Amino acid sequence: MPAPSFDRRPWRLDPSVVFLNHGSFGACPEPVLAAQAALRERLERNPMDFFLRAYEGLLDTARARLAGFLHADPAGLLFVNNATQGVNTVLRSLRLLPGDEILLTDHGYNAVGNAARAVAEPSGARVVLAGVPFPLASAEIVVERVLAALTPRTRLVIADHVTSPTGLVLPIERLAPLLAERGVELLVDGAHGPGMLPLDLGALAVPYYTGNCHKWLCAPKGAAFLHVREDRRARIVPLAVSHGRNATRTDRARLLLEFDWPGTHDPTAWMCLPAALDALAGMRPGGWPAVMADNRQKALAAREQLCTAFGCAPPSPPEMIGALAAVPLPPSRTGGAAAALQSDPLQARLWSEHRIEVPVPCWPAPPQRLLRISAQLYNRPEEYALLARAVLHELQQEGAAAEHQGAAS
Numbered sequence: 001m002p003a004p005s006f007d008r009r010p011w012r013l014d015p016s017v018v019f020l021n022h023g024s025f026g027a028c029p030e031p032v033l034a035a036q037a038a039l040r041e042r043l044e045r046n047p048m049d050f051f052l053r054a055y056e057g058l059l060d061t062a063r064a065r066l067a068g069f070l071h072a073d074p075a076g077l078l079f080v081n082n083a084t085q086g087v088n089t090v091l092r093s094l095r096l097l098p099g100d101e102i103l104l105t106d107h108g109y110n111a112v113g114n115a116a117r118a119v120a121e122p123s124g125a126r127v128v129l130a131g132v133p134f135p136l137a138s139a140e141i142v143v144e145r146v147l148a149a150l151t152p153r154t155r156l157v158i159a160d161h162v163t164s165p166t167g168l169v170l171p172i173e174r175l176a177p178l179l180a181e182r183g184v185e186l187l188v189d190g191a192h193g194p195g196m197l198p199l200d201l202g203a204l205a206v207p208y209y210t211g212n213c214h215k216w217l218c219a220p221k222g223a224a225f226l227h228v229r230e231d232r233r234a235r236i237v238p239l240a241v242s243h244g245r246n247a248t249r250t251d252r253a254r255l256l257l258e259f260d261w262p263g264t265h266d267p268t269a270w271m272c273l274p275a276a277l278d279a280l281a282g283m284r285p286g287g288w289p290a291v292m293a294d295n296r297q298k299a300l301a302a303r304e305q306l307c308t309a310f311g312c313a314p315p316s317p318p319e320m321i322g323a324l325a326a327v328p329l330p331p332s333r334t335g336g337a338a339a340a341l342q343s344d345p346l347q348a349r350l351w352s353e354h355r356i357e358v359p360v361p362c363w364p365a366p367p368q369r370l371l372r373i374s375a376q377l378y379n380r381p382e383e384y385a386l387l388a389r390a391v392l393h394e395l396q397q398e399g400a401a402a403e404h405q406g407a408a409s
Helices: 030-045 047-070 083-093 110-123 140-149 172-181 230-235 254-259 273-281 287-310 345-354 381-408
Strands: 077-080 101-105 126-130 154-160 185-190 208-212 224-228 324-329 369-374
Touching: 030 047, 030 273, 047 077, 047 224, 047 273, 077 083, 077 254, 083 110, 083 154, 083 185, 083 208, 083 224, 101 110, 101 140, 110 126, 126 140, 140 154, 140 172, 154 172, 172 185, 224 230, 273 287, 287 324, 287 369, 287 381, 345 381, 369 381
Parallel strands: 101 126, 101 154, 154 185, 185 208
Antiparallel strands: 077 224, 208 224, 324 369
């Protein structure tokens, strides 16, 4: 039977692939790619003019548009290449003492945990995990578990706005003031936040918020930001210290002088943010609020469809879902995880046998695993139906293989 074909214009996604993994790397629609191509052409026609005369103006235009979208202070909005770089920037700017603690949840992103340990261990500090159950009944459980894990030595809490393996929208608005009352700083890993959730960083007022723009904003890869609250800006240092460190200019803030020029690189992903914001807003009559609402409703409907097919209850309240959703699967019976990707072999089979791109993360550890779906404007209900049938088929095959192995032994 030929693979189904999906019309995904204006995205360039392969029409023969059931692509249910926008959350990992995003995808750029044609208008954004065209804008980046034009910027690159301008750069290459006269690199001196681009970098010495046009560069700061183009960055400031992009920064102003992004700040307006995020309701953020542009003076504290710094461009980075990805949210992992934003997290590392904050961590590397800390002065940790022996015994200090950095607190994460066990739903956190692996790269962020690695970054925290890399900074903590040489200082004699340590990383602590707050265990949050999944499935879970309410967002309040997250708040309770994080607060219960605090100690007098907790220096920093790193909390996902949307968790990567479990697709949960964590109650950052509730958690932030409670941590502030206790004198604990909060870094929000908002890798999935921009474009998935309505954000008001001014009202949220956390010390640090980093987010990707290549995911739900559909900007090119390499577009991300770190927002630093005004009272924390003097301590932040970029990972790449460059000419801005000893610049004597008075027409531009020190923070922007240090961060805006990390060295020669391709800055066009950052400069395409206005094109990305306009492109997605133009795809629904209601603009960005309609885009976010459409994706969320699609994710909720797909989660319900999968839970019905697998005979399980939704593992979290609907208010904790954005445009990602995870569903528990039966434990693996055919072997361990693919370590490099922290994924179950089922993920590879869904791709090779069914042409379905979807993550099957091993969480919290093999043989336990989840099926995580994304919902973007180009996705359709029939794609999730195809996924349900394919997973049920593969689970049946797993069971038959396990029984055969048992009989052979």
